[in-house]
Amino acid sequence: MTKSVISTNGSIKVKNVNRIYVDANGNLVEALHNINLSIRPGEFISFIGPSGCGKTTLMRLIAGLDKPQSGELFLDNEKIKSTNFERGYVFQQANLFPWETIENNIAAGLKARKIYKEHKADVAEYIKLTGLEGFEKSYPHQISGGMAQRASLARALINNPKVLLLDEPLGALDAFTRMDLQDKLIELWERRGTTMVLVTHDVDEAIYLSDRIVVMTPRPGKIENIVDVKLDRPRNRNSSAFIELRKKILDNLHIATAH
Template identity: 50%
Template sequence: MVALAIAEAAALAAAGAALDIEGVSHAFDIDGAALPVLDDISFSLEPGEFVALLGPSGCGKSTLLRLVAGLEPPTSGTLREDGEPITRPFPSRVVVFQDPTLFPWRNVWHNVALGLEAQGILKSQRHRVDAAIDLVGLSGFRKAYPHQLSGGMAQRVALARALINDPKILILDEPLGKLDSLTRIAMQAELVSLWQRSGFTTLLVTHDVEEAVYLANRVIVFSDRPARIKADIAVDRPYPRHRGDPVLAELRRKILGLLGLEATW
């Protein structure tokens, strides 16, 4: 049994990719003037690790996700996936945004199938669409259209659409930010379950301190723009986690202090 558990853990780790961010700075060109957004950011993720980014609104967290996704190059510094420079978008890195952005004229099945369809392999890989839908718990909604789904269900479709590509790195830009509190709590548990089953490396941006310590192995706290790393905090608690855990409560207090919000605790 022990050997089997070790083998399963190794297989899950292999499903994720290592991510290295080295000396990354970035600026926007605003009417010919440079607006610094990121300032000398360096950190790494091990394969299969779950890391959350926290910081003030507008500090550059989502910009860093765009760089990791390969949607634009950094002004300076290097980003690497499994040692290879990130220079463009690639199927091994998939982004899930705050808005599900589903096509309203496509039902759930056909929204999830988009990635395989774009690759020209849908005909031979149709079973993967059904598997992804089952994985996020929407097996009874394959033929439903986006207007027939709740916010949480629509975000599950977006996750299925991402997972069908077997990502090595899942990039999450506040994917639960617009959900009501009860749906958000349920989706947090679902996200942990998907990550544990699939083994992808996860990089999450959130403004919710409780969400960060509940989900992640590590929480990286950014300063105001241009963002620098203020702290890299390990969340050394087993899963499933409990929100009343005093260790998590202390971590929340510490992080709120770093964000200048300790008085609200």
């Protein structure tokens, strides 16, 4: 399967980024140390590493939700200074507005930007695209966790971001729902050509989805290795090439942890 859209926007550059914060006990904690990374337009890339290695910190910096002590981050050669609709963010929990219908949750960004009237038809399109037809008038408590995450994806994508940041959005789902949403993510990525950046603890998920996998060390977070995933799509989790690559990634993680 090949992508139907080849993107020319959505390149990310991370240059010499360091992030230090003060913990609850008043101690300085180095979360990220001298991170350098280039992400190509339309690429699907995953960050993987042990808990506390700075994966989510790096995502928050790209999103503009946080700032580094030193270094710079760029989207299409423009310095990232704050949040922007060009960088959509999907969290581990769906974070939908409980008092709004699924339809209104998806439209929230359009309404905040005051462009809802011009793009009203897009809401129905994204409901269809994410397989939520028939649930437009439902409220978040009336749908499953998997459906709620589909709504979160639709809410982020309807703003037509250059980059979609996925912070373990499938981590709380059961295995069947998780695999179903992995396929939905790939379908959306191939249709739209959006640059996608994923944080995950799941090696198989990273291999199944990504063009490249960034392996990070325990705190302070550094990039241990970047692994190219040169497997044809759709990918077979039981193929010998997939299993071999899984072993390579696990070996990289063990080396990163040893360091």
